[in-house]
Amino acid sequence: MPSIRKRVAVAGAAAVALTTTIAMTTAHAVTPPRAGAAGSAAAPADPTYTAAEVLAGVKKNSTAANQVNTKPHINTMTRAMNVNVYQVASGVYAYTSSMAIDDDGSDPDPDPDHQGDTTWHDSNGKALAAHHVPFYVLGDDCWDRKTPCPHFFYKEHGMSGRQFALMFYNGKVIGSIFGDTQTANNQTTSDNDSRELGEASVKAAQLLGIPSSGTTGGVDNGVTVVMFSGPSWVVNGTNANLNANAQALVQKALDTLGAAMAGTNPPPSGTLFEAESGTLSAGGTFDSNHTGFTGTGFANPANAVGAYVDIPVTADTAGTRTLTFRYSDGTTAARPATISVNGTSHGTVNFPTTANWDTWANVSITVPLKAGANTIRIAGNSAVGDANIDSVTVSP
Numbered sequence: 001m002p003s004i005r006k007r008v009a010v011a012g013a014a015a016v017a018l019t020t021t022i023a024m025t026t027a028h029a030v031t032p033p034r035a036g037a038a039g040s041a042a043a044p045a046d047p048t049y050t051a052a053e054v055l056a057g058v059k060k061n062s063t064a065a066n067q068v069n070t071k072p073h074i075n076t077m078t079r080a081m082n083v084n085v086y087q088v089a090s091g092v093y094a095y096t097s098s099m100a101i102d103d104d105g106s107d108p109d110p111d112p113d114h115q116g117d118t119t120w121h122d123s124n125g126k127a128l129a130a131h132h133v134p135f136y137v138l139g140d141d142c143w144d145r146k147t148p149c150p151h152f153f154y155k156e157h158g159m160s161g162r163q164f165a166l167m168f169y170n171g172k173v174i175g176s177i178f179g180d181t182q183t184a185n186n187q188t189t190s191d192n193d194s195r196e197l198g199e200a201s202v203k204a205a206q207l208l209g210i211p212s213s214g215t216t217g218g219v220d221n222g223v224t225v226v227m228f229s230g231p232s233w234v235v236n237g238t239n240a241n242l243n244a245n246a247q248a249l250v251q252k253a254l255d256t257l258g259a260a261m262a263g264t265n266p267p268p269s270g271t272l273f274e275a276e277s278g279t280l281s282a283g284g285t286f287d288s289n290h291t292g293f294t295g296t297g298f299a300n301p302a303n304a305v306g307a308y309v310d311i312p313v314t315a316d317t318a319g320t321r322t323l324t325f326r327y328s329d330g331t332t333a334a335r336p337a338t339i340s341v342n343g344t345s346h347g348t349v350n351f352p353t354t355a356n357w358d359t360w361a362n363v364s365i366t367v368p369l370k371a372g373a374n375t376i377r378i379a380g381n382s383a384v385g386d387a388n389i390d391s392v393t394v395s396p
């Protein structure tokens, strides 16, 4: 385990490829859903989230209920003990703090704390180059020596070296990677600075327009780092291309997090049948004017008591199955519906409200199916009819 603050020392290569940062705009561009091949489950709709939208969602989800740490972290620049880490979506962790500049000692005004190595290395085993790779710094252990750690400790949250993060500052967003760890300088035990949050490499500062001098650069606050855990978010590459590889993930990360925070819950595993393959009672329509559906659209049954959508499903063998309905109800009242299988009612399922008509949720009921073709009817119990119905998934 590294016990001293580690920094990188590389020969002073000066050429730095410019990377375009993604400007934060307010419009929510939505590309049309991709059409699926006839008869097969189509790809989900493909919304594109802007940096401004995602940052707004991150701030909104940075609530006490989502706080990971129970003791505050230290702002690296100001030393204030007021930095918290929030789980803003499943496996995604965010904090807002300073940016202290981590450089490699090759500047005329080097970071006084720089060391000769970084905790994490590039894919060739070389120390990360602070002037080439945008990276952020986390504590290298749990200051309290407790499990679970009262602070955010990366090892407890599915994170390791080169873990991707979005970094937001002053209208810009960049991709960055977990590059280095820190404790107090020149200590054999880390009883101080592993609680710090708010340091990043020269390259990260440059990309975000933050003064990047190792001695006089940095900002005291306002840098939001949103870390994506799990092996699929580890960025590979060398000092020559890690920056480009991180920037290439920015839109995917914005879209993944944007969809997760919007509550566009995916259907569960099982065999999915699209509502738009079914039939509607009088007055209903198959629509695609709200985002986030699977296939080519969703059923919008009429606003009337008993209005229904019939969805054909198949089962290999007769038996009890769980049906999961993916639906949306952007009003302020739930829309209960009677569920029938092949003409026999199996009771009422409640379809609670969702945040809006672009937000999808799942509700389930267990019913008997016969082998072969079955018809599932969802019939609204109130004058407003059914929720919008995207699909039904049949459990194995």
Ligand code: GCU
Binding pocket: 287, 290, 300, 301, 303, 331, 357, 384, 386, 387, 388
């Ligand atoms: C809105 C919404 C529809 C929905 C309808 C309803 O018009 O856009 O998708 O089906 O309300 O109340 O059922």
